[in-house]
Amino acid sequence: VSGSPAAAPVVLVTGAGGFLGRHCLRALLGRGFDVHAVGRTAPGDPRVGFSPVDLHDAPAVAAVIRGVRATHLLHLAWEVTPGKFWQSPNNLDWVAGTALLVRAFAEAGGRHAVFAGSCVEYDWSVGGVYTEDSPSASRTLYGVCKDATRRVVQSYCGNAGVRWAWGRVFFPYGPGEPADKLVTATIRALKAGRPTRSSAGTQVRDFIHAADAAEAFAVLVDSSVQGIVNVGTGVGTAVADVIRTLGRIAGRPDLVRLGDLPTNPSEPATLVADARRLTGELAWKARFNIADGLRDTFDSSAENPS
Amino acid sequence: VSGSPAAAPVVLVTGAGGFLGRHCLRALLGRGFDVHAVGRTAPGDPRVGFSPVDLHDAPAVAAVIRGVRATHLLHLAWEVTPGKFWQSPNNLDWVAGTALLVRAFAEAGGRHAVFAGSCVEYDWSVGGVYTEDSPSASRTLYGVCKDATRRVVQSYCGNAGVRWAWGRVFFPYGPGEPADKLVTATIRALKAGRPTRSSAGTQVRDFIHAADAAEAFAVLVDSSVQGIVNVGTGVGTAVADVIRTLGRIAGRPDLVRLGDLPTNPSEPATLVADARRLTGELAWKARFNIADGLRDTFDSSAENPS
Numbered sequence: 001v002s003g004s005p006a007a008a009p010v011v012l013v014t015g016a017g018g019f020l021g022r023h024c025l026r027a028l029l030g031r032g033f034d035v036h037a038v039g040r041t042a043p044g045d046p047r048v049g050f051s052p053v054d055l056h057d058a059p060a061v062a063a064v065i066r067g068v069r070a071t072h073l074l075h076l077a078w079e080v081t082p083g084k085f086w087q088s089p090n091n092l093d094w095v096a097g098t099a100l101l102v103r104a105f106a107e108a109g110g111r112h113a114v115f116a117g118s119c120v121e122y123d124w125s126v127g128g129v130y131t132e133d134s135p136s137a138s139r140t141l142y143g144v145c146k147d148a149t150r151r152v153v154q155s156y157c158g159n160a161g162v163r164w165a166w167g168r169v170f171f172p173y174g175p176g177e178p179a180d181k182l183v184t185a186t187i188r189a190l191k192a193g194r195p196t197r198s199s200a201g202t203q204v205r206d207f208i209h210a211a212d213a214a215e216a217f218a219v220l221v222d223s224s225v226q227g228i229v230n231v232g233t234g235v236g237t238a239v240a241d242v243i244r245t246l247g248r249i250a251g252r253p254d255l256v257r258l259g260d261l262p263t264n265p266s267e268p269a270t271l272v273a274d275a276r277r278l279t280g281e282l283a284w285k286a287r288f289n290i291a292d293g294l295r296d297t298f299d300s301s302a303e304n305p306s
Numbered sequence: 307v308s309g310s311p312a313a314a315p316v317v318l319v320t321g322a323g324g325f326l327g328r329h330c331l332r333a334l335l336g337r338g339f340d341v342h343a344v345g346r347t348a349p350g351d352p353r354v355g356f357s358p359v360d361l362h363d364a365p366a367v368a369a370v371i372r373g374v375r376a377t378h379l380l381h382l383a384w385e386v387t388p389g390k391f392w393q394s395p396n397n398l399d400w401v402a403g404t405a406l407l408v409r410a411f412a413e414a415g416g417r418h419a420v421f422a423g424s425c426v427e428y429d430w431s432v433g434g435v436y437t438e439d440s441p442s443a444s445r446t447l448y449g450v451c452k453d454a455t456r457r458v459v460q461s462y463c464g465n466a467g468v469r470w471a472w473g474r475v476f477f478p479y480g481p482g483e484p485a486d487k488l489v490t491a492t493i494r495a496l497k498a499g500r501p502t503r504s505s506a507g508t509q510v511r512d513f514i515h516a517a518d519a520a521e522a523f524a525v526l527v528d529s530s531v532q533g534i535v536n537v538g539t540g541v542g543t544a545v546a547d548v549i550r551t552l553g554r555i556a557g558r559p560d561l562v563r564l565g566d567l568p569t570n571p572s573e574p575a576t577l578v579a580d581a582r583r584l585t586g587e588l589a590w591k592a593r594f595n596i597a598d599g600l601r602d603t604f605d606s607s608a609e610n611p612s
Binding site for chain 1: 393395397398399401402403405406408409412413444446447450451453454455457458460461462465466
């Protein structure tokens, strides 16, 4: 009987059934990780292990971490109920759950933890291009809770000898995104022959294809870089240009209507990542520019109407 | 049968059995509150109600809050194991416990919550006199976790319509303080006829008598002031002066020895509260200056040797 080959590192993934989660599973598998999902919903991928466990039950999660000998953690789970998550009191449960999860992970022998943060943590009263050391000052409970959790994670992981990274995601879009989001809602309208419905769309945002964001998280799991890392492309696109591009892709530029909804005056004009940590230190490169990414999302939506 | 008089507001107190907690119970009773303690240890005061409950068991705490119809919360409990609390992983459990506690309190109908923070939350690389908007940047897990929790509390309470205050305690001393703290350790040495043992004692700190700190918390519970409030006197005293004063009070100035221990170079020279919110907006006034406070502590220690 010959010895078994060296085992691949095992990544425990929370939120694996979510929009970014499903893309992250593919990106991690593509890098040769053993992937084990925990949470409520099985990811439905036979290559991915799964333990149904309440993530707020720290001892149960710790037992899974020990059972699968997880060395890495990718923690994506958080409150995401559309329209409600910004101010939902469930954000407090995720502060609590994440604090207990990272402790359980470290004490079960985990060595490297990566967390999904958000560009909402930054101070949006300023707007513009954000570096990772731009001040955090969110107007939302969601952003405050994410930022507070990052502070705890940073201090604790430093003490516990756990390598950590916190990816602040800008504006992800792509196959599988929630139906109320800009790109998917616009595609649905165009395919149904309805006019698009939006503000004037002058806001410039850093849109990132979910597969590219997922690859960024896989790179964070697979590297020794520590700290906060913006997960954005560094390129801003006006919302109006996203809608116009989708109108052209659909062959229905006639359905593009801008300005039917008021522009929210509290929304900053520009929210773009300084992506130099990701592209430089981590050598990440976007696979999709905005036009290709919107085309991919449009085509996927055609293949999987819902 | 005549109607009962209007009920006094009910304050739920965590950490009631701790050093500050015992002083706070007296201060709250003195202001006419009904006081109900929760936690592991009964406060042993017949005027104070008590429910033994694990503070990390949010549903159990919520049941107590509803049962006693608590309108106010004074949350003092946290990790305090001497010598260990600065970097203890238990700080994460208190981040989690506090987030779940404040949610349970608000959802059970609580209207006003007061929390014990710490001057350790401030950036000690600077030193000096701290106002409430001085930057937070603790070097300790304890300070980071307290500060992160305050951020969550501030955002959540704003949403939930709960009045909140966060008292940042400077350097409390007084009857009942842990035996390893400066004042009590010095009193013990002097009473045992041993020389005092300290650094040169040039560090200037804002020492506050525990009864005065407790009165500050009672004022916060009893007022409509919101936000962060320094719980300090605004007066700094050198550690050497504290030791010399105790030597005189003991009648043993000959036992005062300064400089036997090295001065920790990472300790800031001065840590003093700007106490104008407390003394101005809240009209709090210290009962003890440092000499009277040390005398009181010395006398209490004589009455209750341990």
